[in-house]
Structures are given as C-alpha cells and as structure tokens.
Amino acid sequence: MTTETLRASRSFSELIPSSWAYPDTGATRDLRLDLMRGFVIPLLFASHFEYFSALMFIGWERIGVVSTAEIFVILSGIVVGMVYGKKMKRDGLSAVMPGLIQRSVSLYRISVVMILIVAAIRYLPWIDSTIITTFHDPYGGKTFQLYPPMDASIFQVISKALLLQIGPHQFQIIGMYVSMFILFTPLVFFMISKQKTGLLLGLSWVLYLINLGANPSFRPTNAQFEYAFPILTWQLIYVHGMVAGYYKQELMAFFATDWGKRLVYACIALAVGFMLLTWNHPLDQFPDWAKLHFVPPDTFLYLYNEYFPKSTLGIGRLINAVVLFVAIYALMTRCWQPINKALGWLFIPLGQASLYVFFIHVFLLLAIANTPLPGYDNFWLNTSIHAGLIALVWVLVKKEFLFKWIPH
Template structure:
C-alpha cells in the first residue's frame, strides 16, 4: 500500500482498518469507477423496468435526489479525462484526435442502429413495442409518441434517426453522451492543454446559467430528442467538470488527502446523509409508511423538489447532491475497498466495464419482458424476481461476451 493510500486511510483509522483501503497502483484504470458504474446498472433497471420490487428501495431516489443519469455522465467525463487525458499529456492533442473521432463515430453509430432497430420492430404485428416507442408522463398523465406514424416515409424515419430526433427514451442518455463527446470533448482538451481551466469552467457555468434561467425547453441547440430530458446546455456542466477532474485526478486526490480536503470530505458525507434524509420524505405512494419519513409535509417537499431538484434543468439542489454523493461513495470505496470488492465486485465491476453494452441490451430485455404476462401480476415478489433475473442474465451475457463483436462496450 502506498503512502498516499495510508494517508487517506488514517483519517478513518479509528473505525476502519487501513488494510481495507484501495491499493493505489498508479494504473490508469480505476476499479472504483468501474464499481460505481456497475452500481448504476441496478438503478438503471429500477428506473426503466418500472415494476415495484425490492430494487426500488435503492433505485427510486432513495439514496439522494439523484438519478442514474447524473452518475453516468459524471463518471463518463472522469473516465474520458483520465484515459484520453493521459495520452494528451504524453503525445499531444493532435495525436489523440483520431481516437476521439473513432469513439465519436462508434457512439453515434450505435445510437442510430438502436433507433432503426426499434423502428423496424414496430412492424412486427404480434409484438407490443409501446414501452420503447412511447413515453408516458406519470405526473402530467400524457403519453408521447417517440416515433413517426407507421405509414410515414422511410426517408423521414431515416433522417430523424440520423439527427437523433427519435428513439426509445430508455436509451436517450446515450444520445446526450454522443453530442457531449463530439461537441465538448475536443474543446475541453484544447483548453486544458492551454492551461485555461478557469476560463473553461467559467464558460461551462455561464452556459448552465443561461439554460437555467431560460423558459422550459426553449434552448435545445441540437434539436435531438434527448434534449427534452437532458438539455445539453445544462448537462454539459457535470460532463465538463468530470473531464477536468479526470484530467487532474491525482491533483484532486492529493487535495482531499490534505487538511482542507479532509474537512471538505466530511462535509460531503454529512450533506449526503442530509440529502438521503430529505429524499426519504418523498411522498411516493408506492412505498409503505415504514419506508417513508413524514417529517416534511408532502406539499412542502414537492415544492422543494420541483423548485430546486428538477431533473430536466439539472436543478442546483440535484447538482450539489450528485457531487457530494459521488465524493462520498468514492471515499467509501477508497477506505473500504477490500470488503466491498469481495462482496459485490464480482457482480458490479463486469457490468461497469461493459456499461454501454448493458445500456444497449437492456432496451430489448425490457421489450421482451413486457411481452410476457409477468408484469401484469403486479406482484412485489414476482417483480423482484424479474429484476434479479434480468440483472443475472445481463451479467452472464457480459461474462460470456455475447455479441461483443457487434455491440460497443
């Protein structure tokens, strides 16, 4: 174990053995990030396979007012900043650009392929594709068609697919990632190589503020479907900052090992616990009384939630919650790595390392399960078995590298 790891562990030495700490080897791949991405996958299933089950007790914003999307985007930015950033520092931005362009093409291609496959599935008469071709707003009660009518011209479908203007809503976060990767990644690396970090982060905050103050859904520069849920000007903030953190990862870790960093870490943990307490007051009728706090009146909670935690605008409360939760979980994995890795690493790390593959395949698993009688039973234990079975199936598919040659991972 390195001196750096020991310093981190000493802050918790009164109650956590130093031997549990993450072994800092200096490798580019950080298994803590893979573990966190893997942890997102069960939450993803809870969000998109909307059957109330045991998974919902952690999946429906139970560990903070944070969804899978925020964690996924932050992690994506950090990993890009780490992996490509190391090459940029060594070989320069020009040498890295071909790899960035190839990754952009791969991401864009898989998005268009997904859209077109689902478009074709709609014509199978005995298959109900409603779950992936429409979006039902549980709050407004409206259902939105995500694809043109079946009698629309093929050219219309193809053009909208190429512009990412249609597609299953369960996959649209990948569309956002495509746009983020193409439009922001080269610019961020350029600014970092010029050491204009302050200007870069300042511009990022200005774009966020512009969108935050604009009328709802008025600023959608790409015109893509994902911007209804993940407007680019708002969500670029956590991607850009994630890239900067990944690029300067060692400096950031060194800061948190210092006195002020330790104080900030403790503050993040306390705020995380506070956000957990807050979200447990959410008046979700699906949860029994014992699983819900009732300290905050429902009307007051919903006002706070809608005012400061809107997902579409990446509300300031949701933004802060995502950051402090990320820091807290990363710190927990740092000091308690060995027991957590033994308990869950076998499951979560493979899923995290193949997260794009899981995002792609889970859409079709959702379609398959919705065309069985099982969801119709609306039974807690059947629903729990559905979630557990699907997660196990995806894990096996990843371990067997099923269709890895065709599906990016």
C-alpha cells in the first residue's frame, strides 16, 4: 500500500466521528467479540434449518467463503486466551489449571448429556428423530446413521456417547471444542508460560500441513466430529486464536501503528474481494440477480474444491476467515456506537450465551421437523420460521430459561 493510499485511508477514517469508537476500558469482556458470536447464531440457523429464506442471503457463505464453524472456533480460542490468560499473567499457570479442568468437565458433561437425550428420544414412537439422528449428504446422495441400531445394547450406546462417537451432527462442533479445550488449552498456556510461543505456533502449522496432505486425514480421537472437523487441522485456528487473545493488548498496539493500519486496510480489501468471489457461487437456490458471473461456474467450483474445502480448512478458506475477522473487528472498533445501538440488543445476549443456544437449537430443530408446516418451499414462510426461532431463542436467553442446568 502506497503512502498516498494510506493518507487517503486516513482521510476517509477521519470522516467517522471519534465518538463512535469502542470504549476500550481494558475490561476482560470484549463486547465486540460477544456481538460477533451473536452474529454467528442466525448463520447457524441458516446452516441447520435448511430451508431457503432471507437468512440465506447472509448465511450461505455470502459474506465470504467461510462458515459459522471457523468463526466460532476462532472466537472461542480468543476468549479462552483472554479470560484465562489474564489470570495466568497475574497468578501463574498453576492458578489457571483448576478453572480449565472445571470448564473441561462442564463442556464434556453437556456433550454426553446431549448425546444420551437424543438417543432416548429415538424410542418415542410419536417423534420422528431422523433429522438429528442421521446425516444426509446432498452431494453424494447418501444418508448416514449417527447412532447405533435401535436394538443395540445400552452399554454400547453409553460407551460410544462417552467417547463422543455418536450424536446429532448439528451439535458435533461442540464435541470438537470439548476435545480441543481439553487437549490443546493446557499445552498452549504451558508453552506461553515457558516463552515458547513461536515454537508453539510453528508446531501448530506442522500439524495442520501434515493433516492437509494426508488422505484421509488423521483422526486421533476417533470421535464423530473428526469426520467433519479433523482436530489436527482445526487446532490451527483455535491455537492461534488463543495466542491472539493472550496477547490482545500487544496486537492492538501493533494495529495502531502505520504498518498495522496498512495490514488492516489490506485485510478489508481482501475480505471484500473474497465476498465478491463467493457471490459467483453457482448455487441453484439463489436467483440470478443475487449472483455475480465474473467467474465461470466450472472455474469457481474448481477453485472452491481445491482451495476452500471446509473439513480440511483449505488455505483459501483459512485466509478468508482471518481477514474477515480482522475487517469486522476493525469496523466494530471504529463504528461501535451505531452498530451496538442497531444490533447489540439482539446479538450480544445471544453471543454471551452461545453454548446454551447451540444446545437449545437442536431441540428446536426437532420440534420444527415434527410440525404439520408445509414442505418449506415458501420463501416468506421460511423467513418467518427463521425469524421466529431467533426471536424465541433470544427470549429464552433473556429469561435465563434453564440456565441453571445448561452451560452458557
């Protein structure tokens, strides 16, 4: 970026009133991150309640070739690095471990409870649980059973539940987060405490690159989530998120420098470029006016499959996730007041209770699938369903419904 471009960017940024900026008081909780996590929730609904509505114009990889999973994992890593990192800086690594163990047990318990509740629901004759007990591959045309046969012994079900080898696919990212938290979080903090952060990040990249080249990917936990989110691959963005959260103040100081600002502007430009690229996706569901045609369909699909696969975190998807995060965070930092006023009331409560929402949405999905609603081919009906579900979840969060029993 040239000096003239930087000056022009500065001139443009000066048009934004300083009173709009985020009031960074140094508090551990960062409402910008809460709002971003809350923004994931409608995208989650678009991914799992798979009927076409207005939400799909944002949710189906329309703001970039990224999904809710990448955003959720990055944010989870950053928040863990910030919250537990602050305590480690003050009291040392040993003071952090009891809290990490307690959180690990809580996350693992809620995952096993979810798996067993769904396993029990299968035996209720008046409920069709297919939507959360199977996974249908729309591209391969195959349907996979996610639970043992109904005549399997209870010991087999419990055994697989304890190993996270079964469960609804809509909740499996929580299983990945549980394993990630247990296996990588203590290691990351240990390496940071020994001032081996560079080595830590290098090892993280080695694991990612090894798994990127492996066919099939290594799945050391043998848990169900590894088929969609191989842990040796997805640890990359979690580990880097943790490091970013731990060194948040240092990163913010860097981004305030001239070189840091240049990097932010580059990320914004790349994020816009990726967004325009993904608008060329030849999805049949979108009308022609909602798509671009700069990239021929065959070329786009080649690029997508080669550089943007989700399960293996293709390098294009990885770059897109990072630059999009930086761009959105920078936007919220400079324009926090109007953004918070317009969207904070909705997204911040959802973001602060994201684990609770992940748990509840599975049962909402089951409930909707067992209603006499039409076949979900009406755009406005679908939009109303999505909006109603988000509103319902928001009310449940505000009322703290079952907060005593469900981690949030």
